[in-house]
Amino acid sequence: MEVRDLRKTFRVTERDEGLAATLRSFVRRRRRDINAVAGITFGIQPGEVVGFLGPNGAGKTTTLKMLSGLLYPTGGEARVLGFVPWRRESAFLRSMTLLMGNRSQLVWDIPAADSFRVLQEIYRVPDGQFRKTVAELTDLLELQELMHKPVRNLSLGERMKVEFAAGLLHSPGVAFLDEPTIGLDISMQSRIRRFVAEYNRRTGATILLTSHYMDDVVALCRRVIVIHRGQLLYDGPLADLAERMAPYKVITATLHDGAASADLAAYGNVVARDEGRVTLRVDRHAAPENAARLVNDLGDRLADISVEDPPIEEVIDRVFTGAEPAAAP
Amino acid sequence: MIRTYRALLVATVQAAAQYRVQSVLWMLFSVIRPVIFLAAWVAVANAQGGRVGGYDVRDFAGYYVALSLVSQLTMAWDAYEFEFEVRMGRLAPKLLRPLHPIHYAVAWNIVWKLTTIIPLLVVLALVTVSFDVRFRTTPAHVALFVPSVLIGAALAFVSGWVLASVAFWTTRVHAVSSLWDRGAFIFAGQIAPLALLPGPLQVIALALPFGYMLGVPAEILRGGVDVPTGLTLIGGQILWLSFFLIAFQRVWRAGVRQFSAVGA
Numbered sequence: 400m401e402v403r404d405l406r407k408t409f410r411v412t413e414r415d416e417g418l419a420a421t422l423r424s425f426v427r428r429r430r431r432d433i434n435a436v437a438g439i440t441f442g443i444q445p446g447e448v449v450g451f452l453g454p455n456g457a458g459k460t461t462t463l464k465m466l467s468g469l470l471y472p473t474g475g476e477a478r479v480l481g482f483v484p485w486r487r488e489s490a491f492l493r494s495m496t497l498l499m500g501n502r503s504q505l506v507w508d509i510p511a512a513d514s515f516r517v518l519q520e521i522y523r524v525p526d527g528q529f530r531k532t533v534a535e536l537t538d539l540l541e542l543q544e545l546m547h548k549p550v551r552n553l554s555l556g557e558r559m560k561v562e563f564a565a566g567l568l569h570s571p572g573v574a575f576l577d578e579p580t581i582g583l584d585i586s587m588q589s590r591i592r593r594f595v596a597e598y599n600r601r602t603g604a605t606i607l608l609t610s611h612y613m614d615d616v617v618a619l620c621r622r623v624i625v626i627h628r629g630q631l632l633y634d635g636p637l638a639d640l641a642e643r644m645a646p647y648k649v650i651t652a653t654l655h656d657g658a659a660s661a662d663l664a665a666y667g668n669v670v671a672r673d674e675g676r677v678t679l680r681v682d683r684h685a686a687p688e689n690a691a692r693l694v695n696d697l698g699d700r701l702a703d704i705s706v707e708d709p710p711i712e713e714v715i716d717r718v719f720t721g722a723e724p725a726a727a728p
Numbered sequence: 729m730i731r732t733y734r735a736l737l738v739a740t741v742q743a744a745a746q747y748r749v750q751s752v753l754w755m756l757f758s759v760i761r762p763v764i765f766l767a768a769w770v771a772v773a774n775a776q777g778g779r780v781g782g783y784d785v786r787d788f789a790g791y792y793v794a795l796s797l798v799s800q801l802t803m804a805w806d807a808y809e810f811e812f813e814v815r816m817g818r819l820a821p822k823l824l825r826p827l828h829p830i831h832y833a834v835a836w837n838i839v840w841k842l843t844t845i846i847p848l849l850v851v852l853a854l855v856t857v858s859f860d861v862r863f864r865t866t867p868a869h870v871a872l873f874v875p876s877v878l879i880g881a882a883l884a885f886v887s888g889w890v891l892a893s894v895a896f897w898t899t900r901v902h903a904v905s906s907l908w909d910r911g912a913f914i915f916a917g918q919i920a921p922l923a924l925l926p927g928p929l930q931v932i933a934l935a936l937p938f939g940y941m942l943g944v945p946a947e948i949l950r951g952g953v954d955v956p957t958g959l960t961l962i963g964g965q966i967l968w969l970s971f972f973l974i975a976f977q978r979v980w981r982a983g984v985r986q987f988s989a990v991g992a
Binding site for chain 1: 735743
């Protein structure tokens with residue numbers, strides 16, 4: 400998958416509130432251009448699972464829609480499996496899938512098993528392969544009980560599992576997953592996560608997924624692409640995101656009784672203090688030295704110490720809110 | 729494609745089976761309107777000594793029975809359905825499948841017509857008996873009726889999709905399709921057989937597409953026109969169908985492009 404300088408500008412109609420403004424807008428519309436995607440470039444190797452991150456309105460879904468062929472871009476180029484997506488050639492549509500957590504593509508009034516049959520014919524999946532794929536998906540997603548109930552009688556989580564299976568029946572080589580776990584409870588989220596990982600392992604499919612749940616990303620993606628206001632902010636290993644985006648580390652020191660009141664401000668910014676546990680924010684490069692001093696100075700008053708990257712949610716949040724690098728001693 | 733259609737038809741029958749009552753009500757709708765007009769024309773004819781134009785009471789009955797059947801076989805509601813799909817975001821997943829979205833609608837129309845035809849025939853048989861209906865139908869008329877009703881159905885269906893495609897630009901098509909339905913009401917042969925429309929209106933009716941969806945197949949079925957006239961009218965049907973097929977291809981392509989430009 401190759402994406403170069405991809406852009407999408409939407410023209411929206413605007414008006415002020417109130418009756419007069421409504422009547423005015425009826426005669427003369429005020430329009431404004433919104434750059435939903437403002438020129439992003441990246442490439443994804445076959446078989447990669449990449450997390451696509453950004454706050455609401457960052458341009459994630461717009462990008463996925465362009466890459467799956469649903470939207471014409473305003474500018475730029477993209478090739479997915481060698482195809483230009485928005486030409487929507489049958490061979491392309493047969494080899495990719497776009498799953499949106501909040502959209503349904505199954506017929507509500509009939510059981511999933513019957514919808515699957517229709518999809519088999521639409522995607523021209525040979526009988527043998529179809530049976531094998533359905534058996535695999537049924538096994539991975541535990542669909543046995545759900546296949547023969549009308550889709551409208553399924554719960555949200557059950558429906559999501561069935562939607563997943565429907566979207567993957569034709570064994571697509573590329574899957575775009577837009578918020579695949581939205582609205583699901585914790586255990587269903589983790590089941591979907593395990594499923595996606597297993598699916599990638601078994602089939603070697605390339606997966607690009609967006610999610611607001613960092614757990615999804617941490618569990619599935621070694622690489623992340625971060626966009627904000629339609630522009631690419633970061634593209635690289637998830638593990639390096641913190642280093643690039645948050646120039647600090649977190650030292651957590653657990654102190655023995657009696658030392659709980661010790662002043663640790665000399666070793667870093669004290670950001671939390673809970674009983675004997677003190678959390679310090681320390682400049683990334685100074686972290687090893689500060690931690691060593693702390694161990695030396697406190698001696699056996701120190702029960703435990705850890706030096707870690709800040710939680711990924713915090714890093715992402717800092718990126719999106721445009722926070723200045725932490726001022727750490 | 730045959731296998732795809734078989735699967736689509738099976739799934740559609742299953743979905744339609746969930747809404748049996750609705751199907752029967754829709755079927756009645758295609759009978760009620762013609763029966764009301766039939767009653768009105770019977771009253772008019774009786775008041776004028778039994779005839780209006782070339783139609784006596786039994787001819788009117790024949791025309792409206794034929795019209796009910798044709799209306800059932802050719803009627804398509806796709807414009808309303810399509811607007812709903814666009815508004816609710818149901819169209820997007822269909823656009824991402826390697827099958828034109830029109831095929832789902834074709835399957836739905838076939839199933840709906842076939843599943844309601846039996847009860848409709850029962851109702852029409854009752855009307856036929858109670859009004860002592862006269863058909864002037866010959867085997868030649870039946871031979872003409874088959875292509876005529878098929879073309880009429882295709883015409884109603886394809887023109888409905890052209891209208892529905894307006895939803896790509898406006899999201900709402902209700903106003904446009906209502907206007908279209910009013911046109912059909914006057915010029916398709918519903919309020920009166922086309923032959924009874926006053927001179928200029930008749931010319932307009934024959935120039936517009938509406939009559940070729942309903943009135944023309946109905947007149948052919950009841951044997952109200954001779955064979956050469958029937959052939960000419962079928963020629964008119966073919967012209968209008970060709971026009972709408974070409975229009976549909978263009979409008980659809982532009983519409984999908986518009987849809988995918990503004991946010992699918």
